[in-house]
Amino acid sequence: MAVGSGELGTLHEVAGVRMAAVSAGIKKAGRLDVVLFELAPGAVTAGVFTLNAFCAAPVTLCKQHLASAQPRYLLVNTGNANAGTGEPGMQAARACCAALAQQAGVDEADVLPFSTGVIGELLPHAKITAVIPEALRALQSNDWNTVARGIMTTDTRPKAASRQLQLGGKTITITGISKGAGMIKPNMATMLGYVFTDATLSQASAQAAVQAAADKSFNRITIDGDTSTNDSCILVATGKSGIDVDALDAAQQEQFYAALNGVFIDLATAIVRDGEGATKFVTIAVEGGATVQECLQVGYTIGESPLVKTALFASDPNWGRILAAVGRAGLQQLQLDAIEIWLDDVRIVSAGARDAAYTEAAGQAVLSKEEFTITVKLGRGTHSETLWTCDFSHDYVTINAEYRT
Amino acid sequence: MAVGSGELGTLHEVAGVRMAAVSAGIKKAGRLDVVLFELAPGAVTAGVFTLNAFCAAPVTLCKQHLASAQPRYLLVNTGNANAGTGEPGMQAARACCAALAQQAGVDEADVLPFSTGVIGELLPHAKITAVIPEALRALQSNDWNTVARGIMTTDTRPKAASRQLQLGGKTITITGISKGAGMIKPNMATMLGYVFTDATLSQASAQAAVQAAADKSFNRITIDGDTSTNDSCILVATGKSGIDVDALDAAQQEQFYAALNGVFIDLATAIVRDGEGATKFVTIAVEGGATVQECLQVGYTIGESPLVKTALFASDPNWGRILAAVGRAGLQQLQLDAIEIWLDDVRIVSAGARDAAYTEAAGQAVLSKEEFTITVKLGRGTHSETLWTCDFSHDYVTINAEYRT
Numbered sequence: 155m156a157v158g159s160g161e162l163g164t165l166h167e168v169a170g171v172r173m174a175a176v177s178a179g180i181k182k183a184g185r186l187d188v189v190l191f192e193l194a195p196g197a198v199t200a201g202v203f204t205l206n207a208f209c210a211a212p213v214t215l216c217k218q219h220l221a222s223a224q225p226r227y228l229l230v231n232t233g234n235a236n237a238g239t240g241e242p243g244m245q246a247a248r249a250c251c252a253a254l255a256q257q258a259g260v261d262e263a264d265v266l267p268f269s270t271g272v273i274g275e276l277l278p279h280a281k282i283t284a285v286i287p288e289a290l291r292a293l294q295s296n297d298w299n300t301v302a303r304g305i306m307t308t309d310t311r312p313k314a315a316s317r318q319l320q321l322g323g324k325t326i327t328i329t330g331i332s333k334g335a336g337m338i339k340p341n342m343a344t345m346l347g348y349v350f351t352d353a354t355l356s357q358a359s360a361q362a363a364v365q366a367a368a369d370k371s372f373n374r375i376t377i378d379g380d381t382s383t384n385d386s387c388i389l390v391a392t393g394k395s396g397i398d399v400d401a402l403d404a405a406q407q408e409q410f411y412a413a414l415n416g417v418f419i420d421l422a423t424a425i426v427r428d429g430e431g432a433t434k435f436v437t438i439a440v441e442g443g444a445t446v447q448e449c450l451q452v453g454y455t456i457g458e459s460p461l462v463k464t465a466l467f468a469s470d471p472n473w474g475r476i477l478a479a480v481g482r483a484g485l486q487q488l489q490l491d492a493i494e495i496w497l498d499d500v501r502i503v504s505a506g507a508r509d510a511a512y513t514e515a516a517g518q519a520v521l522s523k524e525e526f527t528i529t530v531k532l533g534r535g536t537h538s539e540t541l542w543t544c545d546f547s548h549d550y551v552t553i554n555a556e557y558r559t
Numbered sequence: 560m561a562v563g564s565g566e567l568g569t570l571h572e573v574a575g576v577r578m579a580a581v582s583a584g585i586k587k588a589g590r591l592d593v594v595l596f597e598l599a600p601g602a603v604t605a606g607v608f609t610l611n612a613f614c615a616a617p618v619t620l621c622k623q624h625l626a627s628a629q630p631r632y633l634l635v636n637t638g639n640a641n642a643g644t645g646e647p648g649m650q651a652a653r654a655c656c657a658a659l660a661q662q663a664g665v666d667e668a669d670v671l672p673f674s675t676g677v678i679g680e681l682l683p684h685a686k687i688t689a690v691i692p693e694a695l696r697a698l699q700s701n702d703w704n705t706v707a708r709g710i711m712t713t714d715t716r717p718k719a720a721s722r723q724l725q726l727g728g729k730t731i732t733i734t735g736i737s738k739g740a741g742m743i744k745p746n747m748a749t750m751l752g753y754v755f756t757d758a759t760l761s762q763a764s765a766q767a768a769v770q771a772a773a774d775k776s777f778n779r780i781t782i783d784g785d786t787s788t789n790d791s792c793i794l795v796a797t798g799k800s801g802i803d804v805d806a807l808d809a810a811q812q813e814q815f816y817a818a819l820n821g822v823f824i825d826l827a828t829a830i831v832r833d834g835e836g837a838t839k840f841v842t843i844a845v846e847g848g849a850t851v852q853e854c855l856q857v858g859y860t861i862g863e864s865p866l867v868k869t870a871l872f873a874s875d876p877n878w879g880r881i882l883a884a885v886g887r888a889g890l891q892q893l894q895l896d897a898i899e900i901w902l903d904d905v906r907i908v909s910a911g912a913r914d915a916a917y918t919e920a921a922g923q924a925v926l927s928k929e930e931f932t933i934t935v936k937l938g939r940g941t942h943s944e945t946l947w948t949c950d951f952s953h954d955y956v957t958i959n960a961e962y963r964t
Contacts, residue, residue, distance in 0.1 A: 207893040208886030208911070238882045240912030273879020274913050337866055337883065378865040380880070381887035460783040460865070460951075461742055461959055468960035474678020475785070477643045478742065481613030482786035488612040506613070507645030508679050546865075548956050554866055555873035 157427040157435040157524050157544065160311040165298040166318055166327045168350040170194035170392025174292035175304025178285040180278060181233030181271060186304035188282055190254075190289040191228040191348065197392045199225045199266070200360035202368050204385035205341040210237035211247045211277075212267040213384060219251070223263035228388065229254055229282075230346065232307050232333075236269040236277040237383035246277040253283035257290060270307055270333070270345055270384050302331040305346055308553060309335045309428055315420035317413045321406050326353045326395050328414055332421035336430040336554060338377035339458075340368070340385050347372055347387040347421055353410065354393035356400050363414060364389035371418035374541040377429040378550070379458040389414075426542045431549030434466050437527040437542055442492075444535035448485050452530055453541045455483040463546030471517025473502045480530060492533030498526050562832040562840040562929050562949065565716040570703040571723055571732045573755040575599035575797025579697035580709025583690045585683060586638030586676060591709035593687055595659075595694040596633040596753065602797045604630045604671070605765035607773050609790035610746040615642035616652045616682075617672040618789060624656070628668035633753065633793065634659055634687075637712050637738075641674040641682040642788035651682040658688035662695060675712055675738070675750055675789050707736040710751055713958060714740045714833055720825035722818045726811050731758045731800050733819055737826035741835040741959060743782035744863075745773075745790045752777055752792040752826055758815065759798035761805050768819060769794035776823035779946040782834040783955070784863040794819075831947045836954030839871050842932040842947055847897075849940035853890050857935055858946045860888040868951030876922030878907045885935060897938030903931050 172192040180187045193199065201220055203213050219225065229250060236243045251265040269277060302312030316329040330349030337345070347368075355363065368387045391399075399410050427435050438457050443449035456462055459479045465472040476495055481488070490506030497520040501509045520526050577597040585592045598604065606625055608618050624630065634655060641648045656670040663670075674682060707717030721734040735754030742750070752773075760768065773792045796804075804815050832840050843862050848854035861867055864884045870877040881900055886893070895911030902925040906914045925931050 206883060206886040207888075207890065208882050208895060235879070238879050238908070238912055240910065243912070272877075273883060337880075339887075341887065380864050380866045380883065383879075383883050383886060459785050460955070461785045464956050464959035467956065470960070472677075474640070474643050474680075474788075475742075477613050478611060478678060478785065478788050481611040481788060482744075482746065483612075485612065490613060503643070505645065507643055507648070546956065548953055550865070551869050551872065551951065551953050551956055554869035555875070 156310050157432050160427070162299065162312065162314045163316070165314050165316045166329050167296040168327050168329050168392060169352045169394030170197055171350045171390065172293040172295050173297050173301045174289045174294065175300045176285045176289045176292060178231070178281045180231055180281055187232045188285055188289060189230040189301045189304040190293065192293050193226050193390055194392050194394065197390050198355050198357055198360045199388060199390045200357065200364045201386060201388040202365055204382055206381050206383045208238060208383050210235050210269055210384045211239055211243035212236055212269045213386060215244065215247045215251065216266045216268065216386060219263045219266055223261060225266045226260045226264040227254055227258060228266050228268065228348065230268040230305055231282055232305060233271040234269060234275055234277050235271045235273045235384050238274040239276055242276055246279040249279045250282050254286050257286055268346055268386050273383055298329060298331060305331065305333040307333065308430055309333050311428055313421055313424035313428065315417045317417055319409055319413050321397055321402065321409065324395055324397050326351060326397050326410060328417045330417050330421050332425055334425040335428050336378060337380040337382045338375060338425060338429065339379045339381045340372040340375065341381045345382040345385040349417055350390045350392065351414065352392050352395035354398040355391035359400050360389055360391050363411065367415045367418040370415060371422035375422050375426050376454060376457045376541065376543050377426065423542050426544050429544035430553045431547040432544035433547055434545040435525045435542070436466060436544060437540060439527055439529045439538065439540045440532065441529065441538045442532040442535055443537040446537050446539060449537050449539035451485065452480055452483045452532065453539055455479045456528065457541060457543035460546055466521065466545035467547045469518065469521040471497065471514060471521050473517065476528060477503060489534060494531040496529040497521065561715050562837050567704065567717065567719050568721070570719050570721045571734050572701040573732050573734050573797060574757045574799030575602055576755045576795065577698040577700050578702050578706045579694045579699065580705045581690045581694045581697060583636070583686045585636055585686055592637045593690055593694060594635040594706045594709040595698065597698050598631055598795055599797050599799065602795050603760050603762055603765045604793060604795045605762065605769045606791060606793040607770055609787055611786050611788045613643060613788050615640050615674055615789045616644055616648035617641055617674045618791060620649065620652045620656065621671045621673065621791060624668045624671055628666060630671045631665045631669040632659055632663060633671050633673065635673040635710055635751065636687055637710060638676040639674060639680055639682050640676045640678045640789050643679040644681055647681055651684040654684045655687050659691050662691055673751055673791055678788060703734060703736060710736065710738040712738065713835055714738050716833055718826055718829035718833065720822045722822055724814055724818050726802055726807065726814065729800055729802050731756060731802050731815060733822045735822050735826050737830055739830045740833050741783060742785040742787045743780060743830060743834065744784045744786045745777040745780065746786045750787040750790040754822055755795045755797065756819065757797050757800035759803040760796035764805050765794055765796050768816065772820045772823040775820060776827035780827050780831050781859060781862050781946065781948050782831065828947050831949050834949035835958045836952040837949035838952055839950040840930045840947070841871060841949060842945060844932055844934045844943065844945045845937065846934065846943045847937040847940055848942040851942050851944060854942050854944035856890065857885055857888045857937065858944055860884045861933060862946060862948035865951055871926065871950035872952045874923065874926040876902065876919060876926050878922065881933060882908060894939060899936040901934040902926065
């Protein structure tokens with residue numbers, strides 16, 4: 155299942171980026187499972203990665219390469235996460251980078267490796283290196299649909315987003331792809347997001363931009379609370395539009411970053427809409443918090459409560475479960491009588507108890523929709539945070555009880 | 560579903576305690592839904608209660624009464640939690656206590672109220688007060704099976720435990736009942752546990768004992784991570800055995816507290832075995848932690864991971880999910896190469912990666928059992944903690960998507 159149409163719309167070419175997806179038979183024969191991006195010389199690349207202590211071998215290597223070189227290739231495989239694999243896993247990741255570097259005539263550090271799939275099995279790197287020539291031959295400039303499909307695992311549909319904006323008579327394009335449907339509670343990044351722009355960005359601006367954008371997009375979604383070992387989010391600025399963002403005036407910079415953040419949010423929310431077994435796409439807005447942190451605590455406690463999520467699946471306005479989640483979120487000195495809880499524009503809780511005007515029918519009407527917002531007003535400060543989640547259905551259990559079989 | 564036979568064994572009488580369960584038709588007609596305990600004069604009662612900020616009206620009132628009087632009656636209803644009900648909820652809880660107090664000839668503060676069931680609906684207190692005469696008439700001294708059934712909600716079976724020990728030629732009896740199957744991650748106590756002993760305990764000793772015992776039993780279980788608004792755990796010491804625990808020597812005190820803690824653990828693990836939709840009973844042991852807190856962080860991250868729990872349901876030794884949970888538990892400076900993970904006596908992870916001798920068949924053999932232990936050795940300190948959880952099955956979703964209908 156998945157929420158919404160999943161239509162990708164027009165995906166614009168980003169000058170300076172070519173791409174290909176091929177099949178290496180890593181887990182299943184005939185499935186696209188290796189994706190290659192080629193970046194033009196001079197492209198600036200920045201990334202954020204999982205904070206899971208058991209981060210995968212490719213994540214460790216990717217961070218090393220990113221710190222030491224200006225990447226020319228992004229090499230992605232699905233079907234195997236190459237995590238929990240120790241030193242043999244590092245060697246396997248290096249072997250893939252080395253083979254590509256040798257055939258493409260670049261340094262090994264110019265290749266960034268990414269893996270996603272089952273944790274704990276050794277990466278069959280020979281299968282990957284065997285298809286590198288085919289992938290290099292297949293590179294083309296505008297094949298987002300294919301590469302978005304090529305990075306899918308339990309995803310039911312490809313995820314991509316694209317925006318263009320005009321600044322000073324020139325056009326800037328931003329296009330990205332993402333994947334993920336389970337083990338999704340990114341912490342500093344998600345598994346996997348790639349966003350490309352033809353704007354010029356300094357390394358520092360690119361790093362700040364990817365961090366800020368990921369923080370308000372991939373780092374604000376949760377499907378099951380499980381932070382992956384492989385989360386990676388990459389921003390590439392090729393500079394081919396001739397527009398240097400750092401040189402723009404403040405208003406124009408704001409326009410650019412709004413568009414960039416929009417692409418990130420589109421990609422992150424596409425992951426939630428395609429969450430494993432998802433039938434509902436739910437926005438959780440927490441307002442009036444004393445700190446950002448406490449808004450997030452409340453939001454995630456609701457968004458990860460199995461009881462709330464199963465009630466959402468049932469379209470059951472069992473709001474007592476939302477209230478109980480707010481109550482156990484760990485906020486000190488919570489003033490219950492200041493708290494309101496809303497389902498879209500229906501106030502279900504006021505002064506810490508059931509709103510006098512609330513009717514079950516009104517709550518039911520909201521929860522019967524495919525997309526809606528739960529708003530919690532804490533009434534104790536000026537901070538607000540928004541995050542996105544989905545429900546918990548029978549299909550989530552089915553998918554995750556059968557993933558490896 | 561539920562794990563194990565659920566056989567209750569012999570439940571011993573505790574002198575000074577009488578009990579009854581009757582049907583008030585709170586949610587469903589004909590179902591036992593009101594339980595009454597009568598305590599002999601002089602019985603010492605201590606309790607611990609939920610830390611959920613939205614604690615229910617009866618919890619608030621119960622704490623007030625416990626602080627001001629020596630309880631003579633415990634009045635429990637199921638079918639309605641009387642939580643999220645504001646001031647009308649407090650009035651309803653008071654009305655129940657007042658009616659019982661008046662008919663039993665005691666003070667209102669001598670009655671401790673408890674409620675469990677749906678959150679956010681006003682308690683139909685008239686239904687409860689109407690059956691109080693019947694409950695008073697039905698009081699008898701040894702009917703644990705009936706009252707254990709009388710406090711059930713989504714439980715599939717009653718939970719009770721009983722132990723006796725001989726000290727200085729006299730016999731001490733400890734018998735208790737509990738309930739709970741969902742919204743179970745007690746925080747300071749659980750919903751609901753009642754333990755009775757005919758030992759003599761001072762108020763301070765009783766409070767210390769219930770706190771310590773709950774901490775290592777009810778506060779070490781999780782079914783879905785959702786801390787209830789109504790968790791309450793009560794210890795009553797009637798003193799009728801003539802044995803004053805405070806006056807015993809250290810070795811004898813140790814014997815008594817071991818038996819008491821054993822009853823608490825029996826009751827707590829019975830809740831997990833009857834967890835909503837449970838097909839597996841899983842002990843999680845975390846060893847070698849630098850602090851108690853970090854052992855618990857790791858244990859709960861594993862025990863509440865939807866991905867781990869669905870893999871347990873599938874009997875799938877997808878240990879990468881356990882490893883990923885350890886990695887996201889938030890421990891600083893985790894030395895991956897010191898970490899081991901075991902399924903019973905099968906080592907699956909050593910030096911932070913798949914153990915060289917591990918075979919899928921060996922892991923599968925453990926996970927196919929109904930009960931087993933996941934052990935994580937952190938290798939960074941001397942602290943250990945044990946907690947208990949269950950798997951996440953289709954039935955969990957079914958039960959919680961249909962709870963109110």
